[in-house]
Amino acid sequence: MTSSILELRSVKKKFGALTATDNVSLNIQKGEIHALIGPNGAGKTTLISQIFGNLTPDFGEILLDGKNITNTSVSNRALLGIGRSFQISNVLMDFSVLENAIVAKISHSRKTFRFFKPAFNDPDLIDGGLAILKRVGIEHMADRNVSDLAHGERRLLELALALAMQPVLVLLDEPMAGAGPEDTVFMTKVIAGLKGDTTILLIEHDMDVVFQLAERISVLVEGAVIASGSPNEISNNTLVREAYLGSDE
Amino acid sequence: MILDLLKKFTTLWVILFLLALFPIFTAAFDLPFWNDVVMRIMLLGMAAMGLNIVFGFGGMVSFGHAAFMGIGAYCAGISQYYGMDNGWYQLLISVITCGILGLVIGFLALRTSGIYFIMITLAFAQMLYFFFVSLEQFGGDDGLIMDRSDFIFIDLYEPLRLYYLIFLTLVFVSIVLMLLIRSRFGVILQAIKSNENRVEAMGLNPLKFKITGYVISAVICGVSGCLFASWQEFVSPDIMHWTRSGDLMIIIILGGLTYVAGPLVGAIVFLLLEELLPDLLHVVFPSIAENWMIIFGPLLIAVVLFGKGGLMGVVGNRFTRPAARKDQ
Ligand SMILES: Nc1ncnc2c1ncn2[C@@H]1O[C@H](COP(=O)(O)OP(=O)(O)OP(=O)(O)O)[C@@H](O)[C@H]1O
C-alpha cells in the first residue's frame, strides 16, 4: 500500500439548503495524478476550496500527510506544501510574468519582512523566479506583462505559481479552461511531466485529457463521491455511466 | 544604490531640490509668507505620502488618517502642557503612540475590506476626534496654544530652522518610501493590492503585511502632526477633522497614487490652488470669488477622471504598473 498524502474524512459543506459537499471521504495517494470529475455544479470547486482552506467544512476532517489541517489558514497550507490554480485565472495582473514568479520566490525564501534592498533586481530572486517559470516552459515570457498575455499563457503562469512553493500536493481546477487547443496539448504535456515529482488533484471536463493523465479518478455528483477507481473501473462503472458519462454513449 | 534611487525617482528628487532652495527665492523677493505656505505643503505632503503606503500601494482605502496627524500633534501639545518641551522627546512619543494606535486600529479594521473598512477607519477617527473635543483640560474644542518645541540644537525661533527641520524630515520620509516600495515588503504589499487571493495562495498572510504597512503609515502621519503643532503653534481637534482625512486622499489621487512623489505633487497643487484660486477669482470673476470651491471641485474631478495616474501619470508612466518597477 502506498501512503496517502491527502485524506478527507466525512467532509460536509452546505450553502443554505444546498448540500455542496455531501459526506465526502477520499484518499489521494502520494505521487499520483488523481482526477476529480463531475457535472457542472457537482461541487468540485467547493471541495478543492475546502482542501486549500478558502472554505471551511461544516463537518469532517482534512489531513495532509497525516496532519489535521481542517482549520489551518490558506497561507499556512501553502507553506505546508499545497499549491492551487483557480478555475478563473488568478495571477497578479498588474505585474510582469517574472515579477509574479519573484513574489512566489520571496515567499518560498521565507525572507519577507525586508524593507530596504530592492526585490525586482535581486539576482537571487530573478534566478529563482526564472527557475519557477522554466518548470512549465514559459521562461521566454518572463518580461511580458500579465495583462498582455493570451488566456492560455496566463493559465500556464498560474500553473507555474501553483508549483512555485515546491508543493507536495497541487490542486488544479480546470487548468486548461479557456485555453486554446495548442495550449491544452502543451499543458497536458507539462502536467504529465510532473508525474512522480508531486501529487496532483485535477479537475477537468475534457475526458480525453483526464484519461491521458489520471491514474485514478473520483466522480462527484451532487456533492457526493459516487465512484473512485482506475480509469478502467470508472469507464465501466454503471453508476457513473448513468449519472455522468451519459447512458446514451 | 544611491545612484539607483536618484535615477528611479527623478521627479521626487527634483521637487526636494527645489524645496531646499525655495527660501533663497523667498528671501530674494521678500516673500516670507510663502515659506509658511510651503511648510504646510511639506507637512501635508509628508502625511499624504504616509497614507499612500496603505492607500496607493496597499489598496486599502483608509478614511481616517488625519487622526494620526492629530495624535502626533497632541503628543507635542500635551507634553508641552506638562512642561516637557523637548521636541525630540515629543517626536519619539508621537512615533510610539501612533505606532501602537495604528497597530490596534489596523488589527481591528483590517479584518474588514471595501466599504466596511472605509467606514470603520472613519469611525475610529471620529471617536478620537470627539475624544479630544471632550478633553476640557487641554482646551477641548478651542484647542491648546503652544510654543514651538525645543529641539535642543535647533532653535525653531531662529529664521528658517523650522523650515529645514520639516524639509529634512520630508527627505528622510521620502528615502524611507523609495526604499520600502521596491523592497520585498513593498512588492508584497503591491501584490496584495493586485490580487490578495493569489498572494495568500503563495503562502503569504496578507493581514501581517497590511497591518505592518498600516503602522508605518500611521507613524509617518504622526511625525507630520508632531511638527505641524510647532508650525501652527497651536493644537486643536480641527487638525484631525474628517475633512482633513478627505483632503489627504484627494491630494494623493490628484498627484497620482501609484507614485512615491504623487502625494507631494498633489499637496503642492492642492494647497497652491487653495491659496491662489480665491485671489485669482477676485480679479477675474469677483462675483464667485467667495465660493472658489465651485471652480476647485470640478477641477479636482477632472483630474481624477481624465488623468488616471493623477498629475504624475501625465509626466511619467501612465499605466498601472507596480511602483516597485517603474521609473518615476
Ligand atoms: N459561495 C457559494 N455560496 C452559495 N452557493 C455556492 C457557493 N459556491 C458554490 N455554490 C453552489 O454550490 C454548488 C457547487 O458549486 P461548485 O462551484 O463547487 O461546482 P463545480 O463542480 O465546481 O462546477 P463547475 O464544473 O461548473 O465549475 C453549485 O450549485 C453552486 O451554485
Ligand SMILES: [Mg+2]
Ligand atoms: Mg468549478
